Amino acid sequence: MTDAELRVLDSLDKRRRTFVAGRDLVHQGQSNQAAYILMSGWACSYKLLADGQRQIVDFQIPGDFLGLRSVVLHISDHSIEPVTDIEVTEVHVSDLMEAFAQTPRLATAVFWAVSRDEAMVVEHLVGIGRRDAAERMAHFLLELCARLSLVGLGSKAGFACPLTQYLIADAVGLSSVHVNRVLRHLREQGFLTFRNGFVTIHDYDGLVRFADFEISYLDQIGPLLR
Amino acid sequence: MTDAELRVLDSLDKRRRTFVAGRDLVHQGQSNQAAYILMSGWACSYKLLADGQRQIVDFQIPGDFLGLRSVVLHISDHSIEPVTDIEVTEVHVSDLMEAFAQTPRLATAVFWAVSRDEAMVVEHLVGIGRRDAAERMAHFLLELCARLSLVGLGSKAGFACPLTQYLIADAVGLSSVHVNRVLRHLREQGFLTFRNGFVTIHDYDGLVRFADFEISYLDQIGPLLR
DNA sequence: GCGGCGGACTGATCTAGATCAGGACAAAGG
DNA sequence: CCTTTGTCCTGATCTAGATCAGTCCGCCGC
Known part of the structure; x- marks a missing residue:
């Protein structure tokens, strides 16, 4: 990364937060303004059906984004539950957009993260289907x-x-x-x-x-x- | 959209191409430089397993991107087959990146498209699983x-x-x-x-x-x- | 005018995995 | 101490959907 990019990264408000196992941090249908980066512990994103069944879409491990898609789509189509106690750093939309504008390459990196995410979901789909x-x-x-x-x-x-x-x-x-x-x-x-x-x-x-x-x-x- | 954004859009090389039904335009494992926007007809993206089974991940209808994820990940993790004869316009990576740098809001739009794509795949996953x-x-x-x-x-x-x-x-x-x-x-x-x-x-x-x-x-x- | 072919459709049978109904064990909490 | 709770684990039975083995129909090419 270039100095400029690193400076932009540093400028982000890096508020640390912790959540205990089992208590959802994002609810299906909720519209939220912040995404998180998981620093320690495991989480899972899942969807609930009307009849109470649930499908876990993916597990998140340290280094993964949490709720990035919810932010882009403005509404969360899924819930996120910590599997263990977790530590996260909050990323505000406004900060993220700001950073994108200043360093397009950073946008590309996040773009790549979303694409990898999608590739994993596709792989799960194939697994369950075939x-x-x-x-x-x-x-x-x-x-x-x-x-x-x-x-x-x-x-x-x-x-x-x-x-x-x-x-x-x-x-x-x-x-x-x-x-x-x-x-x-x-x-x-x-x-x-x-x-x-x-x-x-x-x-x-x-x-x-x-x-x-x-x-x-x-x-x-x-x-x-x- | 602002004038500036429209100007950038216009500047893209908009080469039209057509493909006949049944002949894949993207192959699993292929690394490709171009994505497409589907103008008419239907296509489907699918994955093949070693044992010959296939899982169709999604169908694309006019207005949808084809192979956007392949471009970002540099390699295609899936194949794309036209279901009917189709018409597409080619979008070059370099052009896309250029456009992103000039108008971050355009990047955001594409970002949104990818996220919506992912949301659909997630929905399919839930469907097949539950x-x-x-x-x-x-x-x-x-x-x-x-x-x-x-x-x-x-x-x-x-x-x-x-x-x-x-x-x-x-x-x-x-x-x-x-x-x-x-x-x-x-x-x-x-x-x-x-x-x-x-x-x-x-x-x-x-x-x-x-x-x-x-x-x-x-x-x-x-x-x-x- | 007739074979060949792809797609819709059907009945009979089979099986992967669900569901039901528990038991064993360890940790937590009074 | 005993009870509760959560997780792992197991056998018996049931069922959604797969698989097998076709028929029927319309279309294309010769």
Whole structure:
């Protein structure tokens, strides 16, 4: 980044806030003025249906934006719930727009973040639409692994994962009963073990092949930034 | 829009191109330099899995961007196939970036388009994950209806729809056999009729209730543009 | 005028995963 | 200490939707 860009970044009001696990920070239908950058902890964005079911769209890990789309669309089409206690820094729309105007390249960076977000949602869509339970589960965990590795919170050997089987069920579109069975299946196949909040991967390459996992949508650096 | 913005828009190289139905214009894995705006006809963006199955992520109708995300991420994570013969105008990355630098508000507009795109994909995800076949079908057709109405190609009474039941099956994650049965079901319930390339809606409000269709994610105008 | 083909449509059968109905265990709270 | 709560885990049964195996019809090319 150039000095000018860094100066603009520094000028942003960086108010830190914390939220406790389980208490939503953004509600579906709410129109909000601020987005956040997640500094520590995990969160999830989800949608509720009229009949009370919920679909978790994605989990957010440190470094991810929270509620960026809500700000652009002026209304939130989803809710965001901290999975663990979290720490965030607030980003005001006005500041963001200001920064865009001053340094277009910064706009491009955020643009890229939104696009990567969309690419992940698309990948989830494909998973739920076309992969069976085991492949979907494997793909889901591999994606988390890759994302966590990028921010230094995991490796191909495994990662700490605060998700309950209920949360995973809501994310991959299965019942929690079936999530449990699928995890057992993957363990019995020697692929991975998920126990006590830790995912241990025994056979990374086998898992990648099994899940047809294509990492490219995650690790690209926006070419427009080079 | 201001005069300055319009001048920038006019300065873009607006090369018209046409593509015939069925021949992909963007291939998964291809890195491309141009995005398009669809002027006439329908297209679809889809992903292929290793085992040959495909998931259609979304259909594009006149006015929609094609391949915008591919440009930002530098590589296309999906393919795009014209459903009918289509007409597009090409938009070069360099031009787009140039335009962004000159008029940040234009960047914001494109930003909004990407966000709306993502909101639609999220809605599809929820549909496939949590709605049963009939609700999903109803929701899918209502979304198309709403989008087509926005560009004057349909109304609450119905719209012309060039999609085959096979294409719909690939989009909503059902078998074509089941798509057929679900359409019959919706017809027998008096909700709508899909025949000879026309969707005729008999009971719009009933359908909206049945599908739990929430239109807000589509018709918002980006507040940042006001 | 007739084969070939793509799309709509249908009945019979099969299966992945849901749902139901619990038990085991650990942590939290009185 | 016992009770409650949350999470993991399991077997038995049920069902939405897939799959298989076609028919029918209109259109195109020869």
